[in-house]
Amino acid sequence: MAEQTHRFRPTVCLILPCKGPEPGLERNIEAALRQEYDNYHLTVVTDSEQDPAYGTARAVLSRNPEKHSRLCTSEGSENASGKVGALLTALDDEGGRPEVYAFLDSDSLIPSTWLRELVDPLKEDSIGATTGFRWYFPADGGFWSYVEAEWNAAGTNILFSNRYNFPWGGATAIRAETLDRINIHEIWSEAVSDDMSLNSALKNKGYMIRFLPQCTTATFADNNLQHFLSWAIRQTILTRVYNHSLWRYATVAYSFFDLTSVLGIITAGLCVLFSSSWLLPSVLLLSPTLLGPFRSLHRNSTFKRAMPQFREKFEKAAYKQAIASLIVPWVMTYCIIKSSRSREIEWRGRKYMLPE
Numbered sequence: 001m002a003e004q005t006h007r008f009r010p011t012v013c014l015i016l017p018c019k020g021p022e023p024g025l026e027r028n029i030e031a032a033l034r035q036e037y038d039n040y041h042l043t044v045v046t047d048s049e050q051d052p053a054y055g056t057a058r059a060v061l062s063r064n065p066e067k068h069s070r071l072c073t074s075e076g077s078e079n080a081s082g083k084v085g086a087l088l089t090a091l092d093d094e095g096g097r098p099e100v101y102a103f104l105d106s107d108s109l110i111p112s113t114w115l116r117e118l119v120d121p122l123k124e125d126s127i128g129a130t131t132g133f134r135w136y137f138p139a140d141g142g143f144w145s146y147v148e149a150e151w152n153a154a155g156t157n158i159l160f161s162n163r164y165n166f167p168w169g170g171a172t173a174i175r176a177e178t179l180d181r182i183n184i185h186e187i188w189s190e191a192v193s194d195d196m197s198l199n200s201a202l203k204n205k206g207y208m209i210r211f212l213p214q215c216t217t218a219t220f221a222d223n224n225l226q227h228f229l230s231w232a233i234r235q236t237i238l239t240r241v242y243n244h245s246l247w248r249y250a251t252v253a254y255s256f257f258d259l260t261s262v263l264g265i266i267t268a269g270l271c272v273l274f275s276s277s278w279l280l281p282s283v284l285l286l287s288p289t290l291l292g293p294f295r296s297l298h299r300n301s302t303f304k305r306a307m308p309q310f311r312e313k314f315e316k317a318a319y320k321q322a323i324a325s326l327i328v329p330w331v332m333t334y335c336i337i338k339s340s341r342s343r344e345i346e347w348r349g350r351k352y353m354l355p356e
Contacts, residue, residue: 007120008120008121008123011098011099012039013098017087031109032104033067035113040068041070043090044070045086046073072089083348088185100176105217108134109217109220126207128205129173129209130209130215131173132217133156133171136220144225147328148221148232149221153296154299160211162208164246167195169194171216182201193241196239196241233338258329258330264286264289292329
């Protein structure tokens with residue numbers, strides 16, 4: 001009983017921006033409506049009433065009239081991205097001002113305990129925002145889906161660091177008064193990335209970001225190489241523009257990895273062609289590459305404990321993702337090179353030119 005008394009249970013508005021015929025959208029909205037949290041309401045925002053997501057959302061909400069929910073259309077924003085415009089519309093919604101706002105991506109499936117786990121740490125004044133992350137589960141077993149899943153999973157490493165973590169926009173909660181302190185309407189008025197711009201504003205005010213592995217969301221994807229690279233390059237460009245220190249850190253780390261890998265391959269060749277004395281240097285230089293699959297399996301095990309409801313899916317994908325981990329650093333290097341030469345991204349059918 002004492003534990004329950006000290007739980008932080010403020011009023012919450014859970015915002016779910018949607019656009020287009022998102023696979024699994026109906027299921028994901030249902031999950032958002034079934035949170036084990038008494039004092040919240042769900043606001044679903046679409047681009048327009050003609051958007052396919054609008055009809056899906058309306059059907060789901062109408063089947064659940066007992067749930068406190070609202071469906072609205074985005075007013076848009078001349079200088080911000082479509083998603084940011086939708087978020088600003090929801091923040092200005094006249095359904096009543098909550099104590100906390102939570103943000104959820106439309107392709108994310110969450111357990112019933114997600115919202116209460118995400119909100120509770122906000123009782124600490126030093127916490128600016130809490131965040132989960134996304135875990136990709138390849139839907140049909142395509143090779144590049146496993147590479148995409150592992151590329152994304154590798155990003156969870158930085159979330160455990162107070163220096164480099166950030167509030168991922170697909171699973172974030174923040175107090176309304178904190179949004180006021182950082183002047184979120186001004187921050188987002190010309191923002192393309194909701195989470196990267198929010199991260200900069202929070203860090204500038206000295207707030208901490210609390211990462212909660214148990215609030216990781218599930219996304220089911222089966223993408224080809226072209227779609228994966230387009231997504232990965234866009235994420236890397238956004239990181240370079242909005243979180244340059246992290247991008248610089250990744251550039252140094254992967255440059256070191258590339259150098260040691262190439263030298264390892266060269267010394268392995270020397271070992272085969274000339275002398276076994278090259279074996280030890282080769283093994284040492286190639287060890288970061290060889291350890292990649294083990295790190296992948298360890299990551300898989302960590303998040304399997306955090307997301308027990310998806311245990312079978314983790315086990316099914318574990319070894320294929322571990323193999324995919326061998327090429328992820330090279331894909332990341334490619335993305336870093338591409339991101340260094342471009343400020344333009346395409347997102348949900350729109351092109352954006354990012355600031356210098």
